[in-house]
Amino acid sequence: MSSAIAVGATIPSVKVKENSPAEAAPLSLTGKNLIVGVPGAFTGVCHAQIPGFIKNYDNFKAKGINEIFVTAVNDAFVTKAWKADLAPGGTPVRFIADDKAEFTKALGLDMDATNVLGGPRSQRFVIVTDGDKVSKLIVEPDFHEYTVTSADQVLTQL
Template sequence: MTSFVASATNAAATAAHAAAVGASVPDVPVKENDPDTTFSLANLPGKNIILGVPGAFTPSCSSQIPGFIEKYDQFKAKGINDIYVVPVNDIFVTKAWKEKLGPESGVRFLADDKGAFTSALGLLFDASPKLGGPRAKRYALVVDNNKVTHVLVEASPPDVKETTADNVLSKL
């Protein structure tokens, strides 16, 4: 496990930082609703928001995401097509978290079970001491026709300051 964590963290540190304004969203599959069905965030039409979070059910993640669910209509009014929440968790944990937070909301929850999507963004960090392995830094990307227009990354993954629903709304 240690070698996997080290190689994933090193790859993220040395990767071209795809989470930069003007960059394209990487075409790395994630999972939605089913462990055998993949979904790509590359080439999404129009404006979308991608929220990376360290892990489902963690206290700060579980306090951050409800703001996006509650303000979903405000995001739609600002021209956002979809909001995607991407924890580094398996699909079963991700689905259970969605069921707890907002099963009827329009916010979509996608599992980055191996952290490959997050790593391609250059936003993976070693969370082994608290979460058992590599996880996503807390980030919010606004993308327009697959081009990143805004990048917000918290200085520390437990923080929820830059990536609140209100702050992301203010950038639109």
């Protein structure tokens, strides 16, 4: 685990995947955005946390958020299936595969989850960006919970 990215720092230009395992590109960050990092798709706590961001999408838009990105250390097949499972009718929330944990490691928000999830994973966090600059960083103290990183809590801080 390296040092976590700081407020004011630039989001690393690391390639991630969204729609296909063959197509990788850095996140396109214009305006205010949320990057929600979770340890793994379909895991119990993550599966409970992310519906709040889907349900509150319009509330986040009303607070000036341009895009919501949910990142997980999973492959693009898994993140696409997870999005379809959580939002069968579709959602503008974007699900991002960080399949090699390169983006998470570049943020300094990785952790060793070998005993639980088989390898390196993301800590549970929310980054608010202004363009490609970090304007707020919220890291969950215990990745088994989502208290400070719940959609409702994040909304109160915007």
